[in-house]
Amino acid sequence: MLEGQYDSKKVENKIYKLWEESGFFNPDNLPNAKKRKSFTIIMPPTNANGNLHAGHALVMTIEDIMTRYKRMNGFKALWLPGLDHAGFETQVVYEKKLEKEGRSRFQIPKEQLYKEIWDFTQENKVNIKNQVRKMGASCDWSREKFTLDQDIVKVVYETFENLYKDGLIYRGKKIVNWCPKHQTSLSDLETKDDEKIEKFYYLKYGPFTIATSRPETKFGDKYVVMHPDDKRYIDYKNGQKIDLEWINGPITATVIKDKAIDMEFGTGAMTITPWHDAVDFDMSERHNLDKEQIIDLQSKLLPIAGEFTGMKILEARPKIIEKLQSKGLVEKIDENYKHVTKTCYKCNTLIEPQIMSQWFLKMKPLAEPATKAIQAGKIKFIPEHYKKIALHWLKNILDWPLSRQIAWGIPMPIKICENCGENFVDINNQLQSCTKCNSQLKKDPDTLDTWFSSGQWPFATLMNTGKNDFNNFYPTDVMETAGEIIFFWVSRMIMLGIYRTGKIPFKNVYLHGLVLDAKGQKMSKSKGNVINPLDLIEKYGTDALRISLVMGNTPGTSLALDENKIRGYKNFANKIWNAGKFVLMNTAGVDITKKPRLSKDDAKYLAELNKSIAKITKQMDNFKFYLAAEDIYHYFWHVFCDKIIEEKKKDILGEDLVKRDSAKWLLLEIYATCLQLLHPFMPFITEEIYQQLSIKNKEKCLMIEKWPD
């Protein structure tokens, strides 16, 4: 019998265990599994480098709502959980840990570092999985995957090889974003802009004045570029040589005319540093110019800098200006030059572009079919405006650098000849010697960008399961993730999914916004406003947290998570509990399968209920969980409890037997129906009460009851 107030702590672990032991998280075990149509959500693999945060809590809630709803609607519902090794992210987390211990990754042999991080992620995996269980997630643990599992890596390597054979993966000597602190290259998405006010130097360069904020890169500059239409420089011709005095002595400069130059900016003339600037690199490629490295990977000047060799760039900058001044080459210095610099998104260190030999993926041929599929409406975006955002990005897509110079990740499936430098894709690790010169091969020391593996997640998780999972569950139905990672992840999954399987990887993309603090501010450790979902569960119960996260949360917009709101829904949980107490107390012996003759009022109430069910169902089908939750909440509390129960009290106690039977049956019927409607949102309390309802022919658990219609 239900007693006292609802106590989530007594219920949650017990109920989760009941579900797990029922086996119904695994869709193969559902009643009549073979006849059911499949419904699949692949869980975004959680980074195995920390704890669940509020954003994860939202993911778990929304996806569990969808899964439970579809399961109750007779689908073979698969929600496949997974964890991500999260290459660079995890290595950064681990490096911070090492720093605290007074160690450095650069002193640890790569194999040992890999092993240490492996152990670190294994510990985290256990934690995270327990936290996912705390959220009530009804995912199929028997199909759990990790991005470093053998079968996943196999799929990833096969895709790599296919792409290579199709000429889409190539080794390029191109300019990349280099983080001097982390000693790795990064994709454009992994850098961010940082606005700074710096000095802007106007330097005399022969007959020209050039402007720069980075004089330390200028040692090797031997091309001076201007716009072909610039009348000021009309007398200088493309290719013209000019002898001039520069930082460390006389040099010969060459005039280049290029339309990329902005005539309005600076003096309209600039020198270029192709090794350390992406624009300059492109220009030098267009005109086939020499490129020379000035700065090494530690951001120190190379011998070309003469007396400045070995200095860190920021130390060298004022000294170089001093020297230029003494030579009379500084025209003026603008002290307040506002401009943006690229920095590492993790450590804020200034990105130093470098030319390196790396593996790239040609994106245009992959983007095209993805664009077509999206334009044809084969993938539905929720909210819709993300469609435009995705298309815009795909239209302007650049090649994707895949190599990362870090230990933690999937090794590049590449062998390099020590003698002739030839590269071989070797996904099975079979090649021993170079097929060209027969010399010894060594492994490419780099690892793959983590998004290259997670970008294949929807099919990689289903391909090598030893069952018919790929055919049964792919393409998946919904990809639910943070709007923030639409480029990093969603777009790449679409491209790689179509490439590898010929099919879109998912039919719907549901993108949620950020979870903010009560004041609407982004949570961050430095602000100290991070809300830990486990604390909230402890205080208010999982069900209250879950419904707080969806109530009023429209897709794509951020949600301010206020504890008062959660407290309110804890009260709601208690309301459900108390109403249950009342209904159970007053309906003992009622057989819900035998509908009595209903009084006029009761028939009206039943019709009203059916209307509400239809409305809520429609909202669920349209992914409007925020509306469905509100309606069921409102119906349960303010219609069922406040009106119907209050009114029926007199019938239950009254003398009229027809009215009494009618009222009792109605209360039980509505209450049981509400438990079903509420179940996807608040699974623990509803299941707990369901277990105590005495209903004929009821299922083993509410989780697999039929959704009301």
Next chain:
RNA sequence: GGGCGCUUAGCUCAGCUGGUAGAGCAUUUCAUUUACACUGAAGAGGUCAUAGGUUCGAGUCCUAUAGCGCCCACCA
């Protein structure tokens, strides 16, 4: 420079294909042991950013303006 949003009750936000505004929280008054005080009843509150337009009729569609926010981009 390009793109995408937002602006509705004190606060947080809903309002789908157009029919003179809704929820939760907060607030005011009342009820005082009722399944539930983690409660119930009643109430107060908004010229839906601004200006035009389409329409019999516009938070809802169109245009412009203002403010706020986010994303992308190679101004040395």
